[in-house]
Amino acid sequence: DIQMTQSPASLSASLGETVTIECRASEDIYNGLAWYQQKPGKSPQLLIYNANSLHTGVPSRFSGSGSGTQYSLKINSLQSEDVASYFCQQYYDYPFTFGSGTKLEIK
Amino acid sequence: QVTLKESGPGMLQPSKTLSLTCSFSGFSLSTSGMVVSWIRQPSGKSLEWLAAIDWDGDKYYNPSLKSRLTVSKDTSNTQVFLKITSVDTADTATYYCARSNWFAYWGQGTLVTVSS
Numbered sequence: 026d027i028q029m030t031q032s033p034a035s036l037s038a039s040l041g042e043t044v045t046i047e048c049r050a051s052e053d054i055y056n057g058l059a060w061y062q063q064k065p066g067k068s069p070q071l072l073i074y075n076a077n078s079l080h081t082g083v084p085s086r087f088s089g090s091g092s093g094t095q096y097s098l099k100i101n102s103l104q105s106e107d108v109a110s111y112f113c114q115q116y117y118d119y120p121f122t123f124g125s126g127t128k129l130e131i132k
Numbered sequence: 133q134v135t136l137k138e139s140g141p142g143m144l145q146p147s148k149t150l151s152l153t154c155s156f157s158g159f160s161l162s163t164s165g166m167v168v169s170w171i172r173q174p175s176g177k178s179l180e181w182l183a184a185i186d187w188d189g190d191k192y193y194n195p196s197l198k199s200r201l202t203v204s205k206d207t208s209n210t211q212v213f214l215k216i217t218s219v220d221t222a223d224t225a226t227y228y229c230a231r232s233n234w235f236a237y238w239g240q241g242t243l244v245t246v247s248s
Binding site for chain 2 (some may be wrong): 026057059061068069070071074075080112114116119120121122123124125126
């Protein structure tokens, strides 16, 4: 199985700041990576797919980058509605695997 | 408009078999390239991919649970099923179905509690 190591586990930032969340795969996943946002009591929502493609309707302050085994999600100009948990997921190979999650709070 | 909805028993006893149904609309699982996955999430924890079935009837399982899982679909290609045998308290989670491979569409989830 491909292991996804996500960091940090939690993050506290001020409104308007830029934050970055990282995911490292245990082997090359050839950009087969997605990022999700999940708010309490809700289903995850897709933000980014193919490592850097913005899903329809997602604000442009979200962006994804990376290649090989290293990937990141950047949120520019943090808004109060961005308070949530964020997860990465590789779909390059079965079994699909998720990162352990990052809980984002506002300072 | 793509929608998915999970249904399940809510609560069941240890050692029983869990049966889940994913009913969807807005796409057909008979369309080439379509895949539906099952994913679960214990409260406060991360997500775990369980199984998937594709338009051709091919099935994929998480090796850590493979011996206990069976995924299937109906002949109308509008429902997908998941059975988990010999459940225990560690199987308590919210169970989601989602359209693969990146999950742009998710159901609302169904909470399953395993308790005696």
